[in-house]
Amino acid sequence: MAVEKLYESDNFLVVNKPCDMYINSEDKNEKNTVTYHIAKPDSHLSSSMFPLHFVQRLDYATSGVLCIAKNKLFAARAGKLFEKRxxxxxxxxxxxxxxxxxxxxxxxxxxxxxxxxxxxxxxxxxxxxxxxxxxxxxxxxxxxxxxxxxxxxxxxxxxxxxxxxxxxxxxxxxxxxxxxxxxxxxxxxxxxxxxxxxxxxxxxxxxxxxxxxxxxxxxxxxxxxxxxxxxxxxxxxxxxxxxxxxxxxxxxxxxxxxxxxxxxxxxxxxxx
Missing domain, CATH: 3.30.2350 (Pseudouridine synthase)
Structure with a gap:
């Protein structure tokens, strides 16, 4: 199942997550994840060569807009906005x-x-x-x-x-x-x-x-x-x-x- 990219820049990647898909997984063999379709399977880990930072979460069964930061600076800035509502x-x-x-x-x-x-x-x-x-x-x-x-x-x-x-x-x-x-x-x-x-x-x-x-x-x-x-x-x-x-x-x-x-x-x- 494809993951549609809605927006991409140097700082953010925003995708349309399908329903019944995980965001990421600790199981290296799990392919039903957003990270598997758009990046490296380990990209949600800080040890990755190209880490991604999920600034929000969606349930497995929920579909729709999912925002991902490409660097720590903009992950922190986005995170503060969520915290401040x-x-x-x-x-x-x-x-x-x-x-x-x-x-x-x-x-x-x-x-x-x-x-x-x-x-x-x-x-x-x-x-x-x-x-x-x-x-x-x-x-x-x-x-x-x-x-x-x-x-x-x-x-x-x-x-x-x-x-x-x-x-x-x-x-x-x-x-x-x-x-x-x-x-x-x-x-x-x-x-x-x-x-x-x-x-x-x-x-x-x-x-x-x-x-x-x-x-x-x-x-x-x-x-x-x-x-x-x-x-x-x-x-x-x-x-x-x-x-x-x-x-x-x-x-x-x-x-x-x-x-x-x-x-x-x-x-x-x-x-x-």
């Missing part, structure tokens, strides 16, 4: 069910699920005081969501959401979606291994805005789901709330989530 990341997701809200802020803390601490290390959104007492390493997490379109996938109700993570916790978008009752379509792990029919998990990092002073980046992929016959042939639209399938339309809806509030929309806050 001045970057903007936008994801397209298809979730199970028809979402009632138009815009939502989801601010449940996220921590390690104690029941999986010795196995899969799944994360848990803390929606009750009982969960908070049991969970370990919990941290504040904040996701903004915008309803784009409702429809049906194989006659089952689903919703297309635009997601903007304000914080960057492990599996944050997946556990936040599950916490509000709308698991991401094809998320085998966070559906309790029940959602196994779709050919992939429908979460895609569509746009990354990284305001590095010397080299500001605003990288966007094409819309990934409706151009895929494996999805589009099983999809039936019910209602379009916002146009989003072209790059210009997608940038326009991103601006809605960049605002602190939106007048005249159905808003919901999820917080314990």
């Amino acid at each position: 001045v970057t903007n990341k936008f994801y397209l997701a298809v979730v199970r069910g028809h979402v009632a809200f138009e815009v939502a802020d989801i601010e449940f803390k996220v921590g390690v699920d104690p029941s999986t601490a010795d196995s899969s290390h799944q994360m848990l959104a803390l929606t009750s005081s009982e969960a908070l007492a049991k969970c370990t390493q919990s941290r504040h997490a904040h996701t903004r969501a915008l309803r784009l379109e409702t429809g049906y996938y194989e006659d089952n109700p689903v919703t297309v959401l635009l997601l903007k993570p304000i914080t960057g916790r492990r599996h944050q978008l997946r556990v936040h979606c599950r916490a509000v009752g709308h698991t991401i379509l094809g998320d085998y792990t966070y559906s309790g291994k029940a959602d196994s029919t779709p050919h992939r998990m429908f979460l895609h990092a569509t746009r990354l805005v990284l305001p590095v002073h010397e080299e500001p980046l605003d990288i966007q992929t094409n819309e990934p789901f409706f151009t895929d016959p494996k999805f589009s042939t099983k999809w039936k639209s019910a209602k379009v709330y916002y146009k989003f399938r072209s790059k210009d339309d997608f940038k326009a809806v991103c601006e809605i989530l960049n605002r602190s509030y939106v007048i005249g929309v159905q808003y919901k806050m999820f917080k314990m």
Whole structure:
């Protein structure tokens, strides 16, 4: 499976990571990695002759924009921007069910699920005081969501959401979606291994805005789901709330989530 290069300079390489692919691996024989396709298999190691520095991470099942620094200087500069939360990341997701809200802020803390601490290390959104007492390493997490379109996938109700993570916790978008009752379509792990029919998990990092002073980046992929016959042939639209399938339309809806509030929309806050 090819890894598309979206942008390259002396300081950065930005790629469109396919779904169901690792970023890197300690196994020298593992070929299903981003590093194998774009560089040397050991390029994620500091001992490499041509090391790459991953300034962000994407889950194995998540596709989309992945930024890599080519040197330590710009890795550090990009890393500081992520730490200060001045970057903007936008994801397209298809979730199970028809979402009632138009815009939502989801601010449940996220921590390690104690029941999986010795196995899969799944994360848990803390929606009750009982969960908070049991969970370990919990941290504040904040996701903004915008309803784009409702429809049906194989006659089952689903919703297309635009997601903007304000914080960057492990599996944050997946556990936040599950916490509000709308698991991401094809998320085998966070559906309790029940959602196994779709050919992939429908979460895609569509746009990354990284305001590095010397080299500001605003990288966007094409819309990934409706151009895929494996999805589009099983999809039936019910209602379009916002146009989003072209790059210009997608940038326009991103601006809605960049605002602190939106007048005249159905808003919901999820917080314990």
